[in-house]
Every structure is written in C-alpha cells, then in structure tokens.
Amino acid sequence: MDNLDRGIIDLLRQNARAGYGDIGQEVGLSASAVKRRVDRLVADGVIRNFTIQVDPAVDGLHTEAYVEIFCRGTVAPDELLRILADVPEVIDAGTVTGSADAIVHMRSRDIPSLEAALERVRHAPHVDHTRSAIVLSRLISRAVD
Template identity: 60%
Template sequence: MVNIDSLDRLIIDELRVNGRASFADIGQRVGLSPSAVKRRIDRMTAEGVIRGFGVRLDPTVDGQAIEAIVELFCTGTVAPEELRRILGGNAHVVEAWTVTGSADALVRMRAATMTDLEEALETIRLARQVDNTRSALVLSRLVENNSA
C-alpha cells in the first residue's frame, strides 16, 4: 500500500480543482516550495497514486455523442483479464468495470451513430464467453464530478 501524507492530499486536492496549476501556485496554497511540490507529484506519479493528467472533452467535440451503459452477462466464470481482452480492443469502450450483482461487468461505450454502437455491441456479443448484454442509452448528464 502506498502511503500519502496530509501534504500529498492537499496537493491532490489542488490538482483536482485545477490540473493545470503551476507548482508555484500549488506550493503557495499548501505551504511548500515549487520544487517540493514537483518532487511530491513526481513521487506520487511514479508510485501510481496519480495515474495521469489529461483533458476531459465534451464527447460531441469528438463526434461521439451517443453514450450507453451496457451490462455484460457472461457464461460461467470469466476472469477479469479475459474481460479486459474482450473489451480492450473495442474502440467504442470508454470504461469497463467488474461489478457485484447479476451482471458480470458494466461497460461505458460511446459512438458517433447508433449503427456504430450496434456494431460495437455485436462485436462484444460474439465473444464466446459473453452470454448477453443489456444496454441503456444516456439521455442527459445530470452530475459529472471532474475530480474523480
């Protein structure tokens, strides 16, 4: 387990608010020098506490306006690594999780058209380990927590 202290948590909180903040700005807010902030961020990145930095785009900008949440039901027991293999090669899969309950996994997918989404789902359904799927189309986003 990776240990992070209260200063690390403050730095993480600052990055959640503004991932583009400079080391100097963060340092001023948490009471550290810019170089100390950089060392801590570098360490947390190397240890996997911080998994990356990026841009969160409006999906319509990329032409991926159709979004679906798909419940995936498998035949028998399927290892997470096998689900990762089945789903990882599908360009329309944005995220996927193994879950408790009747479904074996939840999959978030995006596509430009309903035809694209249907074809992507069919590709997943063709895997011999997949018994069936149940899909729900996203109509509107009510809450999006960018700090998660």
C-alpha cells in the first residue's frame, strides 16, 4: 500500500459514494486507475466493505453508555463474547487492562431499556458487577472500521 492508496482510502472514508473520477482528480490518477486500486484493496482485504453511517437517533437509540464489566475469577475473552453477543444493545466491546475485565459501549432507546440490558449483563455467569457512565453529549465520533 502506497500514499496513493492511502489517499484513496481517506477520500472513501469521507464519502464512500465518491466516484472514481472525483477521487482520481484528488489523487492525480485516472478513474480506471482508481478503480483498479480500489478493486485490489478490496481483494486484499484492506477495504472490508462500503457502508453508510446513520445517526443512531433515527433508530430511536437516544441513550448511550460505557460500561465496565468486572468478573469473578478469570474469564476467557470467548466467554465474555458469548455473554455480550446476546445483548443487542452492546455495539462495541473489548477486554481491557486495569481493574475491569472489559469495557462495553451500549446504545438503547431510553434509560429503562438500558437498565434492562445492564441487568442481562449483570446476571450473566461470571459477572460480579458493572460500573456505568451515561454519555451526556458526544464530542468526537470517528469511524475507524
């Protein structure tokens, strides 16, 4: 991957619907050269998919929280994945260093539905307790995938 590929990817991150000709004008390539590079980036798995980002509020998901999960004993990441995969309000999760075992990003319609989702997580085997922080306002939101 070279600087031209990085430029193409940056432009596609800004607008996945950008035309090859428009991208080519920005990076100094023909539309067909951009298409060949995009096809190669897709084939190589660098570009995984093309998508849109929709405001979660459109789907009624107005409440957002970050939740630390604390487990009893040692719990394998696969077990945490199994627990969290069954909770649709979980939109992102990862194991972490520090006192918590995992951090989970959740979205729900409202506080009662968030509380119900948290209860499902709290009652899962191996989960000792959680600590939650509800998002009041979003300051920065960058897509990384």
